[in-house]
Amino acid sequence: MRGKTNTRIFIASSWQLRKDRAAFRELIMEQNNAWHEQGAFLQVVGWEHFLDAMSPTRLQDEYNQAIRDCDIFVMLYQSKVGKYTREEFEVALAQFRKTGRPLIYTYHKTLAPKKPPSDEDAQSVAEFEGRLKGLEHFKTEYPSRKGLQLHFLQQLHRLAKEHVIDFAPPGGALPPGAPLPALTHISITVNAGRDTVVATGHGATAVGRGGMVIGDNSSGNNNTGHQTIIDRQTLVDTGGGAYVGGDVNVTGGNVIGRDQKGA
Structure with a gap:
């Protein structure tokens, strides 16, 4: 019997989108319920999982190392891109260029925030999207938390089809041509x-x-x-x-x- 395969997903965003982060983690938990018997485990990593105790280095350095160790990097932003979120994106990009991992997804929430963004926040978004344009990396827009969940569910299915996410059920991997396990x-x-x-x-x-x-x-x-x-x-x-x-x-x-x- 093989052990479970482990796919680590780092989620980066500001506090502004904490409810969207929670919805993303909820999706992953539900998908784990559907896939765990087939030997696939999806692990979400983010700042919620780190202790706030004193670190021998910057705590952000520990986040950055976690990004380098992940398979997938997901970034959410709405009306601002904070300096630490931007730093995390650059760390993920540098690691991807070096090793081919993590795969990078950027999601922009199109719903207008309750409070209009400051000039500084609006500038941070413009600069970041200019960076994406220069990289020829296209953001994915989503209007709601359900929209975010739906799109990433599609991506999980594609990653499974392309064997980025593998299954290790009892008796070994799925045979060639076998249907993928159910999605949530x-x-x-x-x-x-x-x-x-x-x-x-x-x-x-x-x-x-x-x-x-x-x-x-x-x-x-x-x-x-x-x-x-x-x-x-x-x-x-x-x-x-x-x-x-x-x-x-x-x-x-x-x-x-x-x-x-x-x-």
Whole structure:
């Protein structure tokens, strides 16, 4: 019997997004419940896990070392990018260039904060996004905590398919071609009360006025109006621009957003 594989995920953000951090950890805990019998363990690391006691070096140095030891680095920001969060991003980037790990995800929360940002905070975001543009690294925007959970759930599925996350169930690794273990379920409402309600997760369907459902074989039912497309775990909200987080197979038809692109 093999032991569990351990994938370490470091999450970086300011205190401003502490509730989003909690939602991210909740997703990982739920996914561990779905995957633990298949021998995969996801470990979230962040400043919540360190003691505030005196450190022989800067406590931030201990965070930075934890980043270097991680497999995945996730950064959240909204209306500011604090100096320590920016430092953590640069540490992750330097380590990635050196070793190919950690994989780096940057998430920008698009919901306007209750308090308008100061000029300094707005400048910190502009400078950071300029840095991302120079690196040709594209941020992922999310409107809500559920949106964050949904997108990263899609990424977990992709990482498992690409064997970045491996499984070690009793008897050894999953045989070639075996289906991946189940993903946890997430429900999310898009344009509440106006367009589409979407449920996604393992074997999910999407229903609602002006919606589209695509199943495992990319076949489904099409309605006119604002469209939402679901493949295995991919959400595309084309009401105001589209994002495709996975593969879409079009045979004899089109994927239609605000503009139409032919097959």
